Amino acid sequence: MTAPADRRTGGAGRRHNRGVNEEDPYMWLEDVSGPRALAWAAERTAETTELLARGPEFGALAAELREVLDDERRIPYVCRRGRYLYNFWQDAAHVRGVWRRTTPEEYAKDLPDWETVLDVDALAAEEGEDWTWSGAEVLHPGHRHALVLLSRAGTDAVVVREFDLETLAFVTGGFEVPEGKTRIDWITVDEVYVGADLGPGSLTASGYPATVRRWRRGTPLEEATLVFEVAKDDLAAAGWFDPTEGFERHFLSRQKDFWNQSLFLLDENGLRVEIDVPGDATAYAHRSWLVVAPKSPWLGRPAGSLLAFDFDAFLAGNREAAVLFEPDEHTALAGHSWTRNHLILQTLSDVSTRMEVLTPTPEGWRREPLADVPPLAAASITGTDPHESDEYFLHVAGHLRPAALHRGDIGGDSTVVKRAPALFDTTGLTVRQYFATSEDGTRVPYFVVGPDAGPGPTLLYGYGGFEVSLTPGYDAVTGRAWLARGGTYVIAGIRGGGEYGPRWHRAALKAERPRAFEDFAAVAGDLVARGITTPDRLGIEGRSNGGLLMGAMTVRYPELFGAVVIGFPILDLLRFHRLLAGASWTAEYGDPDRAEDRPHLEALSPYHAFRSDRPYPPILLLTATSDDRVHPGHARKAAARLRELGHVVHFHETAGGGHAGATDNAQAAVNEALTHTFLWNRLG
Numbered sequence: 108m109t110a111p112a113d114r115r116t117g118g119a120g121r122r123h124n125r126g127v128n129e130e131d132p133y134m135w136l137e138d139v140s141g142p143r144a145l146a147w148a149a150e151r152t153a154e155t156t157e158l159l160a161r162g163p164e165f166g167a168l169a170a171e172l173r174e175v176l177d178d179e180r181r182i183p184y185v186c187r188r189g190r191y192l193y194n195f196w197q198d199a200a201h202v203r204g205v206w207r208r209t210t211p212e213e214y215a216k217d218l219p220d221w222e223t224v225l226d227v228d229a230l231a232a233e234e235g236e237d238w239t240w241s242g243a244e245v246l247h248p249g250h251r252h253a254l255v256l257l258s259r260a261g262t263d264a265v266v267v268r269e270f271d272l273e274t275l276a277f278v279t280g281g282f283e284v285p286e287g288k289t290r291i292d293w294i295t296v297d298e299v300y301v302g303a304d305l306g307p308g309s310l311t312a313s314g315y316p317a318t319v320r321r322w323r324r325g326t327p328l329e330e331a332t333l334v335f336e337v338a339k340d341d342l343a344a345a346g347w348f349d350p351t352e353g354f355e356r357h358f359l360s361r362q363k364d365f366w367n368q369s370l371f372l373l374d375e376n377g378l379r380v381e382i383d384v385p386g387d388a389t390a391y392a393h394r395s396w397l398v399v400a401p402k403s404p405w406l407g408r409p410a411g412s413l414l415a416f417d418f419d420a421f422l423a424g425n426r427e428a429a430v431l432f433e434p435d436e437h438t439a440l441a442g443h444s445w446t447r448n449h450l451i452l453q454t455l456s457d458v459s460t461r462m463e464v465l466t467p468t469p470e471g472w473r474r475e476p477l478a479d480v481p482p483l484a485a486a487s488i489t490g491t492d493p494h495e496s497d498e499y500f501l502h503v504a505g506h507l508r509p510a511a512l513h514r515g516d517i518g519g520d521s522t523v524v525k526r527a528p529a530l531f532d533t534t535g536l537t538v539r540q541y542f543a544t545s546e547d548g549t550r551v552p553y554f555v556v557g558p559d560a561g562p563g564p565t566l567l568y569g570y571g572g573f574e575v576s577l578t579p580g581y582d583a584v585t586g587r588a589w590l591a592r593g594g595t596y597v598i599a600g601i602r603g604g605g606e607y608g609p610r611w612h613r614a615a616l617k618a619e620r621p622r623a624f625e626d627f628a629a630v631a632g633d634l635v636a637r638g639i640t641t642p643d644r645l646g647i648e649g650r651s652n653g654g655l656l657m658g659a660m661t662v663r664y665p666e667l668f669g670a671v672v673i674g675f676p677i678l679d680l681l682r683f684h685r686l687l688a689g690a691s692w693t694a695e696y697g698d699p700d701r702a703e704d705r706p707h708l709e710a711l712s713p714y715h716a717f718r719s720d721r722p723y724p725p726i727l728l729l730t731a732t733s734d735d736r737v738h739p740g741h742a743r744k745a746a747a748r749l750r751e752l753g754h755v756v757h758f759h760e761t762a763g764g765g766h767a768g769a770t771d772n773a774q775a776a777v778n779e780a781l782t783h784t785f786l787w788n789r790l791g
Contacts, residue, residue: 189250261765411608531586557595658713
């Protein structure tokens, strides 16, 4: 145990940071594909692979996890497009994956007969490209034409190509957009809205489209009619068409930053009419309704409410709202989905799910339960058909409860159409929920999955940002690699997330980010106090924004942990806004170029707080060369700095995989085997 550090800065003094604050000696590692940077990353990765993957136990674990990921008994989740149910599937025979479809009648069978729509493995082999599936936009009505999105090596940037769902072939001379962070949406079979990289001035500082163009079939993309343009320091522009029969509307959006936007209706004369809702609200139209979810108090309703207005009356100035949901101290809105005539409402009560159906009637909105969700479990709607029917697909799962997929029609019965298999041994395991008390007295929820005994090896996972909620779910990889081998797994619902709605998120926004760190430390301390683990047997893991959390825990609370896994992280909070998509996160963290934000970012930045005179637990840093969302330079520079300061750090960089680090199950299995081998070596 070491003396507590200054929690505001991680105990970093200027003498330990000189050279990093004033002139970063490792900035050359930000050159993503530079020969010197790649050689350094390859050398570090080889060292880590030699250390962690050399024994037969590693190969056996990777093979076991590959079997889990490839298991053909997994639930094939679907979305309806016309008369077909579509699914994207990867397994040992379809490494890159296959886009396929079947009928509802076939899907109800144990072994449906699937029709292949597009085989990505075959396409990649034929074209000599490292294609990864990124989705498809299907034209409604008709459902014959699709805009297929393909990425190289799992990047966020995509190539768009038109595909015919009758001939099952790409359309010669159809809509095609070169690689970029494109936004595209159907208007008619011959027109689309598109935002794309068309050269200088066409992208924002965050790398997203700054323009919306109306593009007609058979004409060059560069000549598409400019409809809308935003400033370079905005996040993005978008345009889309709502094809709902009788309610056809065109919309435009100016995304100012990650949390604020302006929404416009494009009228029949091509004039923009701004929809007067708060900039931080989520708002959209569904048939005759304008649905608004404000993230700050509005019209006398608290942040996190869900409100519905008559669309035309709202535009005319009427602000009379139907209150579909209003949060309380324990309850938050988790999501909602429309069928043809109903709204399915998903809420969280102390991080457990509740499901309701709301139906608009002349007398108001009628409420009734949709389904009973087991305690300490989660449910979500995975598919509806809002244009045609009241069909829904409901997913229900828990930490030790394999997923079940229910199909139903609102007002009728529902049936379980698919069940996932049990893929790890749960004998002797339990799920418990506890609440830790943070430094300022806030109750922080967390789930404990594992044997009801201790203390033992424990892995604590967290995220704490961007209003992302960590809810119960069946994780077969963690089950096999950790739980079935005697470990305990813990998921912390810290501030910065969405477990209790916008207020929970805002409590750790920008300069308040340390509240998330304090919450995580409180959970770690509570685990020890309850006898579940000890500091030397407690490992922590987080990825992306969770990687920032892990970096902060390393420099602020190193005495609480025995091992740290930092995946695809944001660690340099003084340069993140200049690296790839980083400029889009200034609304979450602050802007290093603004005088009012710079001080708290200097205090928060883990990269600038690493020091040599304080022991850190061993660290595993993961990233990918192809990650075009969070720059691999964050992880590279952190590893180099930690090595310089004499700490135990292992670095691993995959070439492909983008921000996920893997585009296929084989690579995903290797990544997870590396992570869990590291953890068992240090904690077991």
